[in-house]
Amino acid sequence: MTAIKHALQRDIFTPNDERLLSIVNVCKAGKKKKNCFLCATVTTERPVQVRVVKVKKSDKGDFYKRQMAWELRDLAEVDAKDASKENPEFDLHFEKVYRWVASSTAEKNSFISCIWKLNQRYLRKKVEFVNVSSQLLEESVPSGESQSVAGGDEDALDDYQELNAREEQDIEGMMEVCEYAISNAEAFAEKLSKELQVLDGANIHSIMASEKQVNILMQLLDEALSEVDTIEGKMSSYEEMLQSVKEQMDQISQSNRLIQISNANNGKLLDEIQFLVNYMDLSKGHIRALQEGDLSSSKGIEACINASEALLQCMNVALRPGHEKLMSVKQQQHLFTELRDTFSRRLTNHLNNVFVHQPLLIPCAVYVQGHDQSSVLSQHMAELTLPKHSPLHRDLLHYAKLMEWLKNTQREKYEGLSRTYVDYMTRLYEREIKDFFEVAKIKMAGTAKEGKGNKFGKNLSLHGSSGKLTGSTSSLNKLAVQSSSSRRSQSSSLLDMGNMSASDLDVADRTKFDKIFEQVLSELEPLCLAEQDFISKFFKLQQHPTLGEVEESDEVVPSRQPPPGEKDMVRLMMNKVFQSIETELNSLITLGDKIDTFHSLYMLVKMSHHVWTAENVDPASYLSTTLGNVLVTVKRNFDKCISGQIRQMEEVKISKKSKVGILPFVAGFEEFAELAETIFRNAERRGDLDKAYVKLIRAVFMNVEKVANESQKTPRDVVMMENFHHIFSTLSHLKISCLETERREAKHKYTDHLQSYVINSLGQPLEKLNHFFEGVEARVAQGVREDEVSYQLAFNKQELRKVIKEYPGKEVKKGLDNLYKKVDKHLCEEESLLQVVWHSMQDEFIRQYKHFEGLIGRCYPGSGITMEFTIGDMLEYFSSIAQSH
Structure with missing residues (x-):
């Protein structure tokens, strides 16, 4: 394994500036066994990069090649499978998990130990070791080849020093001379040992040849020691002389220190005296001003002001510790107290006299x-x-x-x-x-x-x-x-205000x-x-x-x-x-x-x-x-005023024998609103008026309806129509924003009651004709076709002609004239609604006329039957009646 390691170092890692620290022969777990080597390496350049490199033999088998490399910092976990039993399997967790089987457990342990040491030395992020013996993580396993590799690795990690260029050249030259340096390392080591012994012997002979020079050197050293003794004797005499000088200088220094302390004390005493003189001394002029200064003239007052401020400053000065025990300080404080009391009495008496004898009193x-x-x-x-x-x-x-x-x-x-x-x-x-x-x-x-x-x-x-x-x-x-x-x-009241135009004093x-x-x-x-x-x-x-x-x-x-x-x-x-x-x-x-x-x-x-x-x-x-506080009273009176107006509205009584017309509180509300709008224009309390408006207008609405219901002489619709028309006109004219809803409501009530009065007053001016056509409409509603109504016995053409002949134009005009007189009696003059009502009645009459003509055209087609008067005649009747009155 050592020869393989050297070969891999020479052929693969040295060209890449890397050093091989540990090697293990492995194959992938669970597959066909193809051996390869996992190598732990470090770079020779700084910063050091630690890698795990996979190396395998080429297909021809004559050299090794680098197949894959992983950075050790990417290694997340090392799993040894079993910490207590020998097991050659282990896993390396990089981005994916690589499962390996080592050729021996010793190689696996040596490799894992090397990985642990590299991790401890070079990486901040520590790799997690799972199922690994704690002994293995402390020292390498001492077994066979692995011992030398692991031990060498540990020494290399702890005491390794890089060779310089000259050392590398010497080693390379020596290995070139001995061709078997790699193939037979033991013979090469023995040769080196013999050469080392030869060099040691030469060194000893060289030392022995230099004995004469050593004796000369020792003699010189003895002479130097004697000179040192002489110099030490002279230094001792000088030291005794300096000791006496030192004692004299100490005496002088002590004397100077006492002088400095005395000067410092004198300076502090002077500062205290100056402090007391500066801050506790009151001038004679100030004392005279405080005792007898003129308090009735401008100059005298100014002098007294300056003196009193100076006195206050003296009395309020912050004394330092111990000052209050000085007799002079006590005397000054007593003087200041007397001056303060004297001047305060003088000032109080004078101002009392000023208050009492002022001309303005x-x-x-x-x-x-x-x-x-x-x-x-x-x-x-x-x-x-x-x-x-x-x-x-x-x-x-x-x-x-x-x-x-x-x-x-x-x-x-x-x-x-x-x-x-x-x-x-x-x-x-x-x-x-x-x-x-x-x-x-x-x-x-x-x-x-x-x-x-x-x-x-x-x-x-x-x-x-x-x-x-x-x-x-x-x-x-x-x-x-x-x-x-x-x-x-x-x-x-709003009742009185309805007649205020006749008063010469209100505004x-x-x-x-x-x-x-x-x-x-x-x-x-x-x-x-x-x-x-x-x-x-x-x-x-x-x-x-x-x-x-x-x-x-x-x-x-x-x-x-x-x-x-x-x-x-x-x-x-x-x-x-x-x-x-x-x-x-x-x-x-x-x-x-x-x-x-x-x-x-x-x-x-x-x-x-x-x-x-x-x-x-x-x-x-x-x-x-x-x-x-007073505003609260005023607001209370204002609220009481509004409540009083509402109460008077509720108590109003209308004569049973005279027509109603515009109610007094309706006209009064108009006068009140005009007055209030003038008063409250750009006022801060506009909100109070708006609230009062709402209360008043609701009371007006309610009491108009109450009076209309109680009225006997004037029809209810006329009372409602005229008064709500007046209210609508008032609110439209004044444009009171908070009453916009009430304005629309007043218009709605006025319109409704106008229409109701017109319909009720006009009634059925062509009564028999109206009854006839009501029967026609009833037949049509029962399912009779409109063009077949004329075949009904009670509604044939002959019956229709008889009914129409009963309403010639003169009779119609006479009835309308009586109706005009009746409406004129109901309506009041101040609101001027007669023509409005008359025009509405004209529209309603024309509507009925057109309705009858439509029924004749649909139910009696081709009969040639028409009314005795036309729409033009009707317009002429209404116009002439209005003009005649």
């Missing part, structure tokens, strides 16, 4: 007993405005930074000042707002009797000492209701009320916003950023969000200062609703707009919250 209108009260009242009624407090705000804002200082240092005094300001401003605003709303109520009540000589002064008591209108709200409301009752009932009064209400809201809005803005700035209470501030800034900084406590404080202060606004607004709204319930439409639109505007400016503002 004097009542803005004084009514003196005995003066011309009517002229003073007229002046107030002419100008419905609220005083502006911007001068007070402007003056107080000079102290804003001082208030912030007081907030950070003396919280109790800061809160006391806040309460003082709120108390004084509450009394001021309460008086101004009450006077303002009294004037607004007088103006509203005046809309009912304006221009008719009513004097409101008789019902109001005016006291000059307080400058207040002391007439109670209840008396004012009573006065307004009494004045409005002179022209209409206490509350507006003008409501427009004037709308202007008054808008003026009230327009005056309150800037007043509340200005006061809230002042409170937040003066008392340094953060608010949510307004819409304009958000647009101007690039980003919203989280720190700008106010702390919850400050938000609550702004809200509480505003609620206290303007505690009377919500009450007065509700009272004003109640008065307006009593004067005219339709005022709730104006108030809903105006209030919604102002709520929307306030929320856009600041959703959390007092104004937004208060107006939102």
